[in-house]
Amino acid sequence: MVAxxxxxxxxxxxxxxxxxxxxxxxxxxxxxxxxNVYAGLLALIALLLIVQSWRAPRIGRGASTAANxxxxxxxxxxxxxxxxxxxxxxYSAAQHLRxxxxxxxxxxxxxxxxxxxxxxxxxLLILAVALYSGAxxxxxxxxxxxxxxxxxxxxxxxxxxxxxxxxxxWTALLRPxxx
Amino acid sequence: xxxxxxGWHALTTTWAIPASLIGVVWGIFGGALPGISPSIAMALxxxxxxxxxxITAVVLLGSVYIGAEYGGSIPAILINxxxxxxxxxxxxxxYAMHQRGEGGLALGISLTAGFVGGLFGLVMLVLLTxxxxxxxxxxxxxxxxxxxxxxLSIIASLSGKSLTKGLISGLLGLMVATVGSDPLxxxxxxxxxVPDLLSGVKPILVMVGLFAVxxxxxxxxxxxxxxxxxxxxxxxxxxxxxxxxxxxxxxVGCGIGTLEGxxxxxxGTIAAFLSYxxxxxxxxxxxxxxxxxxxxxxxxxxxxxxxxGTALVPLLSLGIPGSNSxxxxxxxxxxxxxxxxxxxxxxTPEVAYGLYAGLFVANIVMLLVGLVILTPCIWxxxxxxxxxxxxxxxxxxxxxxxxxxxxxxxxxxFATGLLGYGMRRLDVPILPMVLGVVLGFMVExxxxxxxxxSGGDHSIFATDPVCAGLLVLxxxxxxxxxxxxxxxxxxxxxxxxxxxxxx
Numbered sequence: 001m002v003a004x005x006x007x008x009x010x011x012x013x014x015x016x017x018x019x020x021x022x023x024x025x026x027x028x029x030x031x032x033x034x035x036n037v038y039a040g041l042l043a044l045i046a047l048l049l050i051v052q053s054w055r056a057p058r059i060g061r062g063a064s065t066a067a068n069x070x071x072x073x074x075x076x077x078x079x080x081x082x083x084x085x086x087x088x089x090x091y092s093a094a095q096h097l098r099x100x101x102x103x104x105x106x107x108x109x110x111x112x113x114x115x116x117x118x119x120x121x122x123x124l125l126i127l128a129v130a131l132y133s134g135a136x137x138x139x140x141x142x143x144x145x146x147x148x149x150x151x152x153x154x155x156x157x158x159x160x161x162x163x164x165x166x167x168x169x170w171t172a173l174l175r176p177x178x179x
Numbered sequence: 180x181x182x183x184x185x186g187w188h189a190l191t192t193t194w195a196i197p198a199s200l201i202g203v204v205w206g207i208f209g210g211a212l213p214g215i216s217p218s219i220a221m222a223l224x225x226x227x228x229x230x231x232x233x234i235t236a237v238v239l240l241g242s243v244y245i246g247a248e249y250g251g252s253i254p255a256i257l258i259n260x261x262x263x264x265x266x267x268x269x270x271x272x273x274y275a276m277h278q279r280g281e282g283g284l285a286l287g288i289s290l291t292a293g294f295v296g297g298l299f300g301l302v303m304l305v306l307l308t309x310x311x312x313x314x315x316x317x318x319x320x321x322x323x324x325x326x327x328x329x330x331l332s333i334i335a336s337l338s339g340k341s342l343t344k345g346l347i348s349g350l351l352g353l354m355v356a357t358v359g360s361d362p363l364x365x366x367x368x369x370x371x372x373v374p375d376l377l378s379g380v381k382p383i384l385v386m387v388g389l390f391a392v393x394x395x396x397x398x399x400x401x402x403x404x405x406x407x408x409x410x411x412x413x414x415x416x417x418x419x420x421x422x423x424x425x426x427x428x429x430x431v432g433c434g435i436g437t438l439e440g441x442x443x444x445x446x447g448t449i450a451a452f453l454s455y456x457x458x459x460x461x462x463x464x465x466x467x468x469x470x471x472x473x474x475x476x477x478x479x480x481x482x483x484x485x486x487x488g489t490a491l492v493p494l495l496s497l498g499i500p501g502s503n504s505x506x507x508x509x510x511x512x513x514x515x516x517x518x519x520x521x522x523x524x525x526x527t528p529e530v531a532y533g534l535y536a537g538l539f540v541a542n543i544v545m546l547l548v549g550l551v552i553l554t555p556c557i558w559x560x561x562x563x564x565x566x567x568x569x570x571x572x573x574x575x576x577x578x579x580x581x582x583x584x585x586x587x588x589x590x591x592x593f594a595t596g597l598l599g600y601g602m603r604r605l606d607v608p609i610l611p612m613v614l615g616v617v618l619g620f621m622v623e624x625x626x627x628x629x630x631x632x633s634g635g636d637h638s639i640f641a642t643d644p645v646c647a648g649l650l651v652l653x654x655x656x657x658x659x660x661x662x663x664x665x666x667x668x669x670x671x672x673x674x675x676x677x678x679x680x681x682x
Contacts, residue, residue: 002347002605006347009351022366027631028635029627029630031366034353034622034626035354035357035368038350038354038357039354041346042350042354045343045350049343091604095400096400096604098400099396099399101399102399102568103392103396103593103596103597105572106589109576118577122576122577125569125572125573125576126570128569129569129573130565130568131565132399132565133399133564133568133569134563135563135569144566145569148573152573155577156577160227
């Protein structure tokens, strides 16, 4: 899997490197010179990894996969030999998706912060991540999220003077009152 | 004497002393939380250093490193779970001592041995760094190119079981370093028309993503760590008789910590395990090792704290980060436009000597704070993990935004976090990629400058004596590392470090 991913990246990177324009100020190596070398090296190592995987004893792979399945885990990363793809920690695909899902509240934070402002959005982020990671729903998680948001707002906005968004929604709502 | 004055002045005219206190406390808390390594604890604070003066910033980060090494021993001793990789060796005898009711004494030994090791490492840092940096003053563009390659050759020792995966990781880092304007011609590369990418991908974003965000993602599916039984453990310092017994193993820890620290890529974990083994060999009571030997706690704790100083030797003298923590500290320098290496002592000596002075204060602070911080640490370790994860992620997004008020950069951190998570799960080491990102610019710009100087003649890399010497050194390090890896990978009774070798 590592080898295939690396090879794909090498090809994609090389394709992008070919589009780098030449400059009149360019030297003999050029702006695309080293990127081409890196792409070539990555492709070479990826191919080496594929060859190593093919040459590795299949018996070891089978035994290891069987052991993983016996443990009730996904057998995707069984073999640990040099060049192998082992090492997913024995987690299932669903668990990996759950781990990756942690970024969803973060992405929502990026999408909402302009509209809702820093204070509200960071509170929602704490709430969402805490619930997502296993906190029990209830007044406690809400109280901690509000306290955390207030603490972070004081730290970043008041103490560090970071110009964080105040929220276009609140500005729009408050504008008629101010005028 | 002049240097001492510069360091003292730097310490007293900035916020370095409060920074060392905050850094040590943060580091102890971070180290005490299983999964939060010193480098992650440092990476979390990295964005906050942007608004600080350079001396305060680097002292803060260096102090976190020192605090985290002690913090890592707290869960290692109390719940048999090392808070940091380098505390893994401490679990063997530390937890055994705790089981027989001597957990407080084990923590006291860890604290005092760490203090001794920290100060010794600092002395070594001061003695070794500047002479090495003076040599590096004679460097030309070919020599800097070779220095970059020398730094990249560390990848071999960071690659663990698979050198090929380490090389892939390193190449990914080099590729990321090519994003943005070309260093010579100014042509935009891999920017996809996005103006935010013209200045490249900042190493700090890659570090926070790879170290911190990927760890948070991994923690979501990790089983909950065991809670500490609070109220049953009180820290107890070793008495004079025990001190007399421990000095020899601490000397072993100091020696090995120095050697492993200055060797790029070795790090505190290897130093701790080697010291444990050697202390056992030199001990009058080797039979106690594994069953709660005080020496089995003192030796690794002393060694991994020596490394907090000596691991900075290659960074400050040559600009090569030899460990995760050194890489994050490098990020702290880069944020302020400072490039560690020979010119650091020429152009901004106050930062270098200020860091020395700050690390000295941090070691004192660690001893003092360590005496009283146990109860709050236990409280923190016992908090429900979902809240800790939520606060840390909120801190990351807020801190990264505060660097340049850019949500695009927060997005980059998420993207590198996702990449880092994939790398962790596929056993692809992370540090080679960080090295690639950090050293990529140095390698490319000096390679091309060298060829401009020579009119495209590659023999300049062989005729420049410093360059040729460094290339030979890089090759030697590569061969030596491969030889050592092959040797240690054969079955033996030596306990092997967990995860990545560098802290």
